[in-house]
Amino acid sequence: MSSLSSNGIAAQLEDVHKDYHMGSQVVKALAGITISFQTGSFWAILGPSGSGKSTLLNLLGCLDRPSKGRYLLSGHDVSTLDDDRLSDMRLRHLGFIFQSFNLLPQSTVEENIQLPLYYLGWNAAESAERARDLARKVGLEERLRHRPMELSGGQQQRVAIARALANNPSILLADEPTGNLDSATGKEIMGMLIDLNRQGKTIIMVTHERTLAEYASHRLYMKDGMIERIEGGALSC
Secondary structure (H helix, E strand, O other): OOOOOOOOEEEEEEEEEEEEEEOOEEEEEEEEEEEEEEOOOEEEEEOOOOOOHHHHHHHHOOOOOOOEEEEEEOOEEOOOOOHHHHHHHHHHHEEEEEOOOOOOOOOOHHHHHHHHHHHHOOOHHHHHHHHHHHHHHOOOHHHOOOOHHHOOHHHHHHHHHHHHHOOOOOEEEEEOOOOOOOHHHHHHHHHHHHHHHHOOOEEEEEOOOHHHHOOOOEEEEEEOOEEEEEEEOOEOO
8 A cells, every 4th residue: 555545645646637439539538637635625526517527526436447647545556456446446435425316216225325335245234233323323214214215305315425424435426416406405415514524534526516616625626627726725746
């Protein structure tokens, strides 16, 4: 392991490029991103459609690999890992919160929260205890036997947050986490993310709403696959 963890860096990108081949054309989604995300920081990533913000989040989430450059996650260089090892890193170090919640519709709240633990090999008793504890923390302890369609949008997002926390990830990645919620419920969800950040979780959030970005301590603006500017503190590489 490198010294990144001891230096307080949760994730680091070094001259990262991402190209997509569409027929004879090459689309440069990222064009040389170099940045470090400090452990315990809260980042908002903003930019117009096609700026590269979703591609950046996918790379940070180990859902894709860079075409060039290095990505270090919790001290591990994950740039060239095979699919199995990349999936393992994702499972052990990352939590995901999606705009559309991405819950299993036929599974209960408890079962949805337990999903990462199933893949980590937890036994049934420990997994159930962890799910109950997380459901209590997000205010859904009375809804463990309910299915997603029996919940409001805000409650479904709370389930998604609990599921994202199940594996105790070092980084939470949020993709438009309030996009399908009304403004009042969206504020509640952002309040939960702020509390998690205050507890030491590193949060990296993509949003198109500047008002939501103001909740973050750092704002990264992207344009044409590059960093246009950063507001707030940043670590140089």
